[in-house]
Amino acid sequence: MSENMATARACANIAFIKYWGNTDDLLRLPVNGSLSMNLNGLYAETTVHWDATLCEDALILNGKPAEDAARQRVATHLNMMRERLGLTGFAAVESQNNFPMGAGIASSAAAFAALTVAAAQAGQLELSERELTTLARLGSGSASRSVPTGFVEWYAGETHEESYAESFAPPEHWNLVDVIAVVSGEHKAVVSARGHQTASTSDLQPARVRGAAERLTVCKNAILNRDFAAFAEVVEYDSNLMHAVMMTSRPPLFYWLPATLTIMQAVRLWRTEGLSVCYTLDAGPNVHCLCLGDDAQAVESRLQGLPGVEKVLVARAGHGAEVITPTS
Amino acid sequence: MSENMATARACANIAFIKYWGNTDDLLRLPVNGSLSMNLNGLYAETTVHWDATLCEDALILNGKPAEDAARQRVATHLNMMRERLGLTGFAAVESQNNFPMGAGIASSAAAFAALTVAAAQAGQLELSERELTTLARLGSGSASRSVPTGFVEWYAGETHEESYAESFAPPEHWNLVDVIAVVSGEHKAVVSARGHQTASTSDLQPARVRGAAERLTVCKNAILNRDFAAFAEVVEYDSNLMHAVMMTSRPPLFYWLPATLTIMQAVRLWRTEGLSVCYTLDAGPNVHCLCLGDDAQAVESRLQGLPGVEKVLVARAGHGAEVITPTS
Numbered sequence: 001m002s003e004n005m006a007t008a009r010a011c012a013n014i015a016f017i018k019y020w021g022n023t024d025d026l027l028r029l030p031v032n033g034s035l036s037m038n039l040n041g042l043y044a045e046t047t048v049h050w051d052a053t054l055c056e057d058a059l060i061l062n063g064k065p066a067e068d069a070a071r072q073r074v075a076t077h078l079n080m081m082r083e084r085l086g087l088t089g090f091a092a093v094e095s096q097n098n099f100p101m102g103a104g105i106a107s108s109a110a111a112f113a114a115l116t117v118a119a120a121q122a123g124q125l126e127l128s129e130r131e132l133t134t135l136a137r138l139g140s141g142s143a144s145r146s147v148p149t150g151f152v153e154w155y156a157g158e159t160h161e162e163s164y165a166e167s168f169a170p171p172e173h174w175n176l177v178d179v180i181a182v183v184s185g186e187h188k189a190v191v192s193a194r195g196h197q198t199a200s201t202s203d204l205q206p207a208r209v210r211g212a213a214e215r216l217t218v219c220k221n222a223i224l225n226r227d228f229a230a231f232a233e234v235v236e237y238d239s240n241l242m243h244a245v246m247m248t249s250r251p252p253l254f255y256w257l258p259a260t261l262t263i264m265q266a267v268r269l270w271r272t273e274g275l276s277v278c279y280t281l282d283a284g285p286n287v288h289c290l291c292l293g294d295d296a297q298a299v300e301s302r303l304q305g306l307p308g309v310e311k312v313l314v315a316r317a318g319h320g321a322e323v324i325t326p327t328s
Numbered sequence: 329m330s331e332n333m334a335t336a337r338a339c340a341n342i343a344f345i346k347y348w349g350n351t352d353d354l355l356r357l358p359v360n361g362s363l364s365m366n367l368n369g370l371y372a373e374t375t376v377h378w379d380a381t382l383c384e385d386a387l388i389l390n391g392k393p394a395e396d397a398a399r400q401r402v403a404t405h406l407n408m409m410r411e412r413l414g415l416t417g418f419a420a421v422e423s424q425n426n427f428p429m430g431a432g433i434a435s436s437a438a439a440f441a442a443l444t445v446a447a448a449q450a451g452q453l454e455l456s457e458r459e460l461t462t463l464a465r466l467g468s469g470s471a472s473r474s475v476p477t478g479f480v481e482w483y484a485g486e487t488h489e490e491s492y493a494e495s496f497a498p499p500e501h502w503n504l505v506d507v508i509a510v511v512s513g514e515h516k517a518v519v520s521a522r523g524h525q526t527a528s529t530s531d532l533q534p535a536r537v538r539g540a541a542e543r544l545t546v547c548k549n550a551i552l553n554r555d556f557a558a559f560a561e562v563v564e565y566d567s568n569l570m571h572a573v574m575m576t577s578r579p580p581l582f583y584w585l586p587a588t589l590t591i592m593q594a595v596r597l598w599r600t601e602g603l604s605v606c607y608t609l610d611a612g613p614n615v616h617c618l619c620l621g622d623d624a625q626a627v628e629s630r631l632q633g634l635p636g637v638e639k640v641l642v643a644r645a646g647h648g649a650e651v652i653t654p655t656s
Contacts, residue, residue, distance in 0.1 A: 203535045203536070203538070203539050203569070204532045204535050204536070204569070204572055206535065207531045207532050207534065207535045208531070208532070210531070211531050233578075236580070237576065237578065237580075240575050240576045240580055241531070241532070241576050243575075244532055244572030244573075244575060244576050245572075247568050247571075247572060248565065248568045248569050248572050250561075250565065252564070252565075252568055254589070254592070254593060256589055257589070258586030258587065258589050258590050258636075259586065260589075261582070261584055261585070261586050261588075261589055262586050264582070265582060308586075
């Protein structure tokens with residue numbers, strides 16, 4: 001590989017304690033800390049080439065020149081890296097995801113984690129993991145959580161430097177599996193993609209935020225103790241709280257499709273029937289069914305039998321972002 | 329009709345600003361005031377016969393001897409009336425609804441309003457409307473709102489006497505129509521019927537309650553000014569808030585069925601297309617589509633075209649509870 005060029009790979013992640021709303025939209029400082037697990041096998045792979053001959057940043061996304069909005073967002077992120085890190089010149093960026101974009105699997109988290117790590121490596125900078133998490137956060141908040149390995153906490157922090165992420169358990173700590181029900185897209189016209197800025201318009205957001213630190217502690221301890229019952233309870237509660245805030249924002253955000261509701265209710269029923277499974281949803285209609293490894297096969301086949309489930313993806317705990325080609 | 333016997337009729341009502349949670353479960357003193365409209369044509373008709381020869385209260389419900397739980401609840405209500413009003417003896421009660429019970433149309437509101445009014449009349453008591461609303465409230469909170477006519481406010485109050493309801497506009501004030509989408513009952517196994525006692529287990533309930541008085545004022549003014557846009561916004565917000573509290577209760581209450589979500593999203597879409605329609609949901613999966621009279625036909629036929637809609641009921645603003653047969 002040529003000089004000033006590097007490729008990095010970063011997994012998507014699924015939040016157990018959610019990020020929803022910022023205290024600073026520009027710096028993406030979140031109103032509360034969050035917890036997640038990287039999703040093994042669902043990743044973005046991004047190559048960055050700092051090239052003095054370019055007169056602007058270029059982006060190839062999944063094999064095609066990217067649309068303007070995506071290119072602009074990447075250029076903004078590279079501007080920030082140039083400014084903060086003293087990098088010069090423009091970059092040619094090629095990125096691809098191996099999973100569907102924009103459907104509730106955090107593609108931007110994987111993408112900005114991989115972009116950040118690749119851009120720093122291609123610029124021949126030796127940055128700490130902690131610094132990489134803060135830089136990734138500036139591109140997409142949850143990208144900070146895709147940099148460290150396994151089970152990750154992102155500290156809210158009050159400054160750019162303090163709002164970083166770190167691993168608190170490696171992937172092999174717990175055999176937790178995310179069985180993702182991708183639901184069909186009908187009625188998507190009335191599902192909105194507006195974001196974190198709306199959180200403060202809900203009367204319910206302050207109460208969600210107020211309890212977040214305690215839920216995070218409960219969830220982290222449940223993971224550390226491999227206590228699935230405690231984990232399931234707090235994870236579903238936290239997801240319900242975030243969606244309660246979303247649907248009471250003004251205007252309201254309803255990310256759920258009818259099938260989403262069917263699956264959530266089925267998951268609760270299956271748990272009463274003895275399966276170790278619970279649900280969580282990001283800002284999208286897909287349902288992440290978190291289960292113990294022994295039950296993953298049963299959950300997968302049951303999901304495939306539900307109406308409105310278009311496809312099922314399965315991911316175990318994944319590693320952090322990594323450079324997969326050395327610079328020269 | 330014989331002595332000590334009377335028949336009363338009372339409509340169901342649909343709340344625009346919701347009742348959810350009590351400060352006193354026994355007296356059914358609500359945590360916030362609420363607003364509603366009586367539903368013309370959806371009523372309970374109840375005959376009470378105070379009969380000195382009976383050795384216990386008897387209840388015929390929709391033509392059949394009632395199950396024990398229903399009979400017990402009626403007997404409890406009659407005990408309260410005996411104690412508070414000095415009535416003696418037991419009562420034979422016959423009641424029927426002309427609409428489906430237990431599916432999100434407040435059958436208990438109509439039933440306890442009619443029972444209270446009939447029992448008082450059969451006992452030859454001259455009670456004020458205000459007192460009747462407080463007595464009805466003891467049987468079922470929202471029954472207080474089915475006693476006065478048209479558009480009704482129920483004041484939260486801090487004592488039994490202060491927690492009463494009164495009309496603030498007659499039925500003919502505004503040509504508002506409730507087009508009720510009754511949705512199919514599949515998945516009902518995981519829909520719960522637990523109630524007001526769970527409200528305080530949600531971290532979000534205090535925020536919902538805190539804003540209720542302001543929402544009530546906004547809604548009441550919108551009705552008085554016949555301002556549909558303002559009405560739609562606050563009514564949907566209040567309904568979303570109540571369901572947000574329900575689904576973040578521990579354990580959570582999900583009253584929605586997949587079709588419920590489809591209808592809610594369709595209603596919002598139709599409003600952007602120019603129909604004066606909004607939704608509200610009680611503690612059940614049916615969607616009350618509130619619209620101006622001119623749009624009622626369009627709303628009804630569109631609802632009939634949606635998947636999961638089993639039947640559509642249409643109700644305009646109705647009168648208060650009334651005695652329909654005089655005592656001898």
